[in-house]
Amino acid sequence: MKHLSLAARYRPQTFAEVAGQDTVKAVLSRAAAEDKVAAAYLLSGTRGVGKTTIARIFAKALNCEHAPGPEPCNQCPQCRKITQGSHVDVAEIDGASNNSVDDARALRETIGYAPMEGRYKVFIIDEAHMLSRNAFNALLKTLEEPPSRVVFIFATTEVHKFPITIVSRCQHFVFRHLSEDALHAHLCAVLDKEGLAYEEAAVRLIARRAAGSVRDSMSLLDQTLALGGDKLTADMARDVLGLAGQELFVRLFEGLAGRDCVTVAELSRRIAAQGVDIGFFVRELSGHLRTLFLLRQAGAAMLPHLGLSRDEAACWQALAPRFTPTHLHAAWQMTLDAQRGIVQNPEPAAALELLLLNLALLPQLLPLDHLPGTSAAPSATDAAMNAAAGMPPLPVAATPAAQAAAAVHADDSAPARRTGMNAARAARTEHAAPAADEDTESDDPAPAPSSVGSGTAAMPAEGSAHPPADETPPVPATTQQRQDAPPPSPAGTGTADAPTAAPTVPLDWAAFCEYCRTEQTAGRPSPPPHLLRQMRADWTPERLRLYPDAGQIFTQAEKHRAEILAALSSYGAGSPALELIPPRPPRSEAELIEEFRQRPEMQDCLSLLNATIQHCTKA
Structure with a gap:
């Protein structure tokens, strides 16, 4: 006897049996109960979330002998025929193999006939994004003014390929990924119906691996159960699905905490040799880093929100204090950023090894922007790495905007530095340079403070009146004032007797x-x-x-x-x-042509080609 997969055996037959998608179920069930049916529905979402299943249930609810009602009875001949796929008025069409304009025309001719057995003629077009543009155009008029008792249901995983003219004629429902808890509950219900013993950790692992898809979770469960055994265990699930075990992650985090490159490299080779699913491994790694970071920040108070077993909670609580919060935060961010690149890399194992070594050496890695002579602004990852290593922020080019931002940061993080506010504000208002040293006898002006790469704020932040007090903010000055020289006129007066001064900043x-x-x-x-x-x-x-x-x-x-x-x-x-300099007055096209024709470089071209200039516009 042919084995029937769990996904086919436990396909829902009523709205209530469908896992998740509560909003879509409520709307369609009420439409069937009140007999207020739209001409066309568009069901979009990722694979395995119930689009085709709900379309079939809706078709049964419309044609059930006890309709109108919120649910099909699944007992009458109409419901049984639709379940078996033999109902004459319910047609399931594969959009991938019936995607031409001729197929759309044939469908349009069939629509004109009244239902033969049921109350509605229902056309379920699966993978509808595969229809050609001409086929879509052939259906436009039919969707806008369909015959009575005709319902179209489009199911697609790529709704962005639909013409907007089709979408606007449909009621569009977006199917969401199922949460891990919803998948876990659904799998447990299936295992209970099968009478199989199982470990909660194994079911949770399969639910996490399915990434929100009910069909994927059922297929993975079927694949794991094919190994046999009296009980579904976490070790069995990891072996069959090619997933890394808990002990491997514990050893990995111990190596990361100890900056043990040998252990990290050995585990990387072990992951590649065992054929572990690298994409899911990085996903689990990111989840564990999140768990460690939250435990490091909030402690045991975070445990009820993490969904960990008692053994897992004890393990991660013991590991969390071995990392600094900045190290965990930077590692978590780097892992999330590298996730897609590792999976798509031609050498995913090498890319994973590089990521793990970077995570181990993160506190001592030095970004190139921190080297002397560089002025590029640090990236967010570099800033996170510096924070993990306990290094100061990288210097940036001290343009006025950057200086203002630096002043904001310094002011917000050190409120105690506000004592020199009045003196700094007075210095800025007078915009006078620092006085020359009393012992200096040279008449040459002192060099102005450097504003590029100095790492200091040359002016206060936007809207901030509290510059740091422990160092006087450099104020752009004109010339070094001698002690016996009169002070310059205040800023903004515009007096003509202000002393002429040489510039001390780049003329930008x-x-x-x-x-x-x-x-x-x-x-x-x-x-x-x-x-x-x-x-x-x-x-x-x-x-x-x-x-x-x-x-x-x-x-x-x-x-x-x-x-x-x-x-x-x-x-x-x-x-x-x-x-x-006042702008030049606008010139007519004739003046522009004459000016262009008089240019020496145009004379030879015009005489050689015997050409004339017909049109000219100002660039």
Whole structure:
């Protein structure tokens, strides 16, 4: 006698028997009970979550002899014929093999006939995304104005391939993955009906391996039971399905905690030699790292939320204190990021070994961005690795925006540093350079503090009025003021008698615009940043030429001339001569053609080809 698989033997025959999908079941059951049926339904979701099963149950509920009702009786001839697949009014069509426009036309001709035995003609099109575009187009009119007592049910795993014109004509229901607990309960019910003994850990393992698919869980259970035995055990499930055992993970985490590369490399080779499912191994590794991190942070109070057995809880509680929380957090993040890459890598075993070694050596790995002479901003993974190793944050290029962000971080993490607030604010308002040392006799100006790669904040954060007090924030200065020299005029006054000063910052127009944006956000006087960004700049230490894009921009820039000069001084650019160059008036197409034709490089081309310029637009 042919063996009938568990998935076929225990296929649900009523809405109540379907695992999960409560919303979809409730809507369709009520539609059948009230006889308020739509012309077309679209059921989408991943494999094995009940799309075709619910479509069949819905077809039985519509054609049952006791209809309308919320459930089919499964006893009448109509229900039995649909269950056997022999009902004349319920057709299951494979979209992969009936995907041409001719098949759609033949189906459209069949639709015109009234139901012969049941109350409704139901067409269940499985894998409907395989239909061609022409076949979809042939069904458009039929779906919009179908004959009475005709229902279409499309089932698909790739709804993104459906034309929007089809989706808009259907009631669309999205089937969700089943949770691990829901799959566990369903598998336990099946095993109880089979009268088989089992371990909870084995069922939980199969449910986790199925990744939300009921059909996958039933197939994996069938595969495990094929090994035989009086009882379903976790060791049996791991052997049959190629999964790593609990003791392997315990040894792995002991090696990670001790930074034992030999043990980690040996376990990597063992995983490859045993044919362990590497994709599921990385998933389990990520789950165990999550468990350790939560136990390390919350302790035993987290145990009721993790769903662990008593032995597993004791094991992970003993391992968690051997790691720092930052190490576990960074390892968890790296594992999640590497999960897809390992599975798709041509050498998954080598990729897994590299990941495990990185996790073991994570506290002592040094990112390249931390080496001297580099200025690239650190990535999130690098920051996590540095935190795990106890190293300070990596330095970043001290543009005004980066300096502001650094000041925010320093201010939020060290409230005790706020004692120097008033002095720092006064220094910024006066934008005066640090006074020269009293013992210094040189007249040369002192070098300005470096703002690139220094790791210090050159200005306070946006909206923050509390710079660190233990070190004076470097303020862009003009020239080193001698003790007997009068102080410069305050920022924003725009007085003409301010001393001319050499710039002490790079003449970067984009950086200056960002500086003005930061100043404006902090509530200090500043020219409008959006106005500055609409002008091109030609900047030298002696002169700043601005080229507005339009006449209105030129007018607004003239109004803000004093503010621009004051911002240049406070930025540290000295006092360059500011020139606003008005934009050229718009020219007609004839003027553009004449200008282009007069260019020397065009003369030979035009004379050689005997050509003329018919159309010209401004670039």
